[in-house]
Amino acid sequence: MKKLLFLAAFVCCTLSGNAQTEVWYLATDNGTEVLVSNVDFLIAADNDTDFGIVLKEGEAVYGVKTATVKYGTPTTGINTTVAQKAAMFIAKSTITLTKVSDMQVPVAVYTVDGICLDTPIQREADRIVVQIGQLKKGAYILKVGKQTLKFVKDK
Numbered sequence: 001m002k003k004l005l006f007l008a009a010f011v012c013c014t015l016s017g018n019a020q021t022e023v024w025y026l027a028t029d030n031g032t033e034v035l036v037s038n039v040d041f042l043i044a045a046d047n048d049t050d051f052g053i054v055l056k057e058g059e060a061v062y063g064v065k066t067a068t069v070k071y072g073t074p075t076t077g078i079n080t081t082v083a084q085k086a087a088m089f090i091a092k093s094t095i096t097l098t099k100v101s102d103m104q105v106p107v108a109v110y111t112v113d114g115i116c117l118d119t120p121i122q123r124e125a126d127r128i129v130v131q132i133g134q135l136k137k138g139a140y141i142l143k144v145g146k147q148t149l150k151f152v153k154d155k
Helices: 002-018
Strands: 021-027 034-037 039-045 051-055 059-062 068-072 089-091 095-099 107-111 121-123 127-131 138-144 147-152
Touching: 039 147, 107 127
Parallel strands: 089 147
Antiparallel strands: 021 034, 021 068, 039 051, 039 095, 051 059, 095 127, 107 138, 121 127, 138 147
């Protein structure tokens, strides 16, 4: 009986020691792996071929061309070291937010002086489109719920 209990305890300890947690994560083309539960929304400007992944902590991973949703153990470990707190992105006429968890989230554009601008915002079934074509060239702030992102209106 003692041998059986010892064997059962040994097997449990061995299995739990070797077990790795499997999670849902995004694997990007630039080698970044981000937990899906940490993603707040995706952002893209105009018809860019790349997009950004905005995390709930306020950081963002920019320059992503492809991201694959995977379930398992990340190969490089969850890497948010390439995320940037105060990164700016460039936009010309539209900013598109996708995978927004709350489609009724407040969205607003501000000047760097903190003045809220009257900016047309389209809420569609699966995305929010912010029209910025009417803005003058310069730096602005996009506030999406609790997230604050800086962007430059170009042309």
